[in-house]
Amino acid sequence: MKIDNGIMYEKDGWKYISVKGDPKERGYAYGFLCAKDFKEIQTMLKFFMYESFGKKWEYFIEEINLDFKEMTKTEFPEFYEEMEGIADGCVAGGTETTIDEIIAWNFYMSISYWYSTRSEGHIGKEGGSRDRCSAFMAVGDWTSDGKIVCAHNSFTDYIDGQYSNIILDLNPSKGIRFIMQTSACWIWSGTDVFVTAKGIIGTETTIGGFMPYEKKFPIGYRIRQAMQYGNTLDEYVDILLKENSGDYANSWLFGDINTNEILRIELGLKFHNVERTKNGYFIGFNAPYDPQIRNIECNNSGMYDIRRHQGARQVRLEELMDKHKGKLNIEIAKEIIADHYDVYLLKEDNPCSRTVCSHYDLDAREYMSQEGRPKPFSAHGAVDGFVMDSELAKKMAFVGRFGNSCGIPFNKNEYCDKHIQWNILRPYLHDRPTQPWAEFSITDDYSEKEEIKEIKEIKEIKEIKEEEEKKDKKVKGGKSRRLLKRKNKTKKK
Numbered sequence: 207m208k209i210d211n212g213i214m215y216e217k218d219g220w221k222y223i224s225v226k227g228d229p230k231e232r233g234y235a236y237g238f239l240c241a242k243d244f245k246e247i248q249t250m251l252k253f254f255m256y257e258s259f260g261k262k263w264e265y266f267i268e269e270i271n272l273d274f275k276e277m278t279k280t281e282f283p284e285f286y287e288e289m290e291g292i293a294d295g296c297v298a299g300g301t302e303t304t305i306d307e308i309i310a311w312n313f314y315m316s317i318s319y320w321y322s323t324r325s326e327g328h329i330g331k332e333g334g335s336r337d338r339c340s341a342f343m344a345v346g347d348w349t350s351d352g353k354i355v356c357a358h359n360s361f362t363d364y365i366d367g368q369y370s371n372i373i374l375d376l377n378p379s380k381g382i383r384f385i386m387q388t389s390a391c392w393i394w395s396g397t398d399v400f401v402t403a404k405g406i407i408g409t410e411t412t413i414g415g416f417m418p419y420e421k422k423f424p425i426g427y428r429i430r431q432a433m434q435y436g437n438t439l440d441e442y443v444d445i446l447l448k449e450n451s452g453d454y455a456n457s458w459l460f461g462d463i464n465t466n467e468i469l470r471i472e473l474g475l476k477f478h479n480v481e482r483t484k485n486g487y488f489i490g491f492n493a494p495y496d497p498q499i500r501n502i503e504c505n506n507s508g509m510y511d512i513r514r515h516q517g518a519r520q521v522r523l524e525e526l527m528d529k530h531k532g533k534l535n536i537e538i539a540k541e542i543i544a545d546h547y548d549v550y551l552l553k554e555d556n557p558c559s560r561t562v563c564s565h566y567d568l569d570a571r572e573y574m575s576q577e578g579r580p581k582p583f584s585a586h587g588a589v590d591g592f593v594m595d596s597e598l599a600k601k602m603a604f605v606g607r608f609g610n611s612c613g614i615p616f617n618k619n620e621y622c623d624k625h626i627q628w629n630i631l632r633p634y635l636h637d638r639p640t641q642p643w644a645e646f647s648i649t650d651d652y653s654e655k656e657e658i659k660e661i662k663e664i665k666e667i668k669e670i671k672e673e674e675e676k677k678d679k680k681v682k683g684g685k686s687r688r689l690l691k692r693k694n695k696t697k698k699k
Contacts, residue, residue: 211235218644219608226377233291241299243390316453339411346485353596354461357539358409367589381434394430405463410456411490415504423449474499491519518560539593544612563611603647609638
């Protein structure tokens with residue numbers, strides 16, 4: 207599908223979108239191309255927000271805009287214009303929405319942090335922020351070629367994570383081009399897998415149980431600012447720290463293929479911790495190493511508890527880094543991010559909440575160590591897998607698998623029939639069949655003039671071929687007539 211300033215195609219469960227230009231025009235193309243997806247997202251949000259918070263989606267749209275609309279206009283006018291374009295594109299594509307809703311949707315990953323500070327808000331049933339994702343980034347002696355290797359998967363509720371199947375190549379008229387995994391109509395990744403034209407690779411894992419929040423710049427704006435305008439790892443750190451609000455607190459992993467250096471910043475609110483190396487690795491498992499963040503800003507981080515997925519994956523990812531030291535490459539990265547070894551039960555293949563490729567939907571949770579953590583057989587877990595190395599990053603490419611990292615299929619009817627306590631989710635869940643790993647990279651779409659030129663060239667080639675075919679027929683026809691005359695002469699003789 208093509209539109210001015212944008213193209214879209216579907217591949218192996220993903221929707222690839224490439225847009226370019228000024229904020230309004232690229233936003234319009236983006237909104238138009240994923241309008242149908244956003245209509246489904248609206249239906250999901252109307253159910254899921256009320257089910258999760260007891261407040262309607264319209265409440266969140268209104269309150270979020272009271273806090274952030276003017277801030278967005280003033281501090282991030284380019285992103286505001288882009289979101290205006292997205293709203294206009296969605297409407298043109300048949301989905302009614304507003305700039306206010308697009309702003310609220312782009313704040314989605316920060317809502318639980320922000321809402322916890324309001325008078326009617328609560329920290330939530332999870333005892334702090336949710337835990338999401340597994341990741342690693344390695345370089346030097348740990349990789350097969352000494353260059354950077356990275357992997358990530360997203361742990362989410364299936365009801366919203368199933369929409370993180372957009373691959374967006376954004377080529378702005380100002381700033382740095384980048385390609386990222388995202389959800390329809392987000393101007394940032396949210397799951398946070400990306401690579402930029404400056405050779406910066408980025409990913410993250412959330413800090414589980416994180417609690418404090420201050421109303422400053424939303425993380426979605428800060429990381430997008432870094433992606434579009436950050437030239438070095440130092441600049442990424444500076445941009446993330448500026449007006450940090452503590453929302454969507456993460457352990458960020460960044461790599462620079464130009465300097466062959468990787469960096470981890472554990473970004474709390476009052477505290478942060480930066481480490482960097484050209485020979486080593488960083489892992490992400492939803493708990494911070496920094497004692498200040500872990501003890502002062504988190505509620506029960508699960509750091510050392512192997513009954514919990516934080517502690518279990520800390521152990522397993524370190525084991526896998528040591529096991530594959532000197533051999534890490536794209537294929538081994540795929541194996542690691544799909545790993546099902548259970549370090550608590552010492553089982554080789556036990557897909558559950560504690561494994562690198564997480565499957566809460568298959569877990570009875572009989573070993574829960576904290577009341578209120580995800581319930582037995584929750585529709586939650588890994589919904590994708592991504593791997594990348596320096597060679598792929600050079601051409602702004604990565605390899606992803608949608609569904610989950612290991613390929614185990616999810617069938618919503620089988621799941622809801624078996625676990626009827628979750629039947630309420632059935633109308634909103636999608637099946638996620640086994641999908642292959644697929645490579646994606648940036649692409650250059652065609653302007654109207656280029657498309658007309660291409661059509662003209664194709665037409666000219668077709669006419670030349672037709673003309674050649676006519677000549678061939680004439681030649682063959684002439685030969686046939688001459689042969690026939692010869693035969694007739696022979697018969698007469």
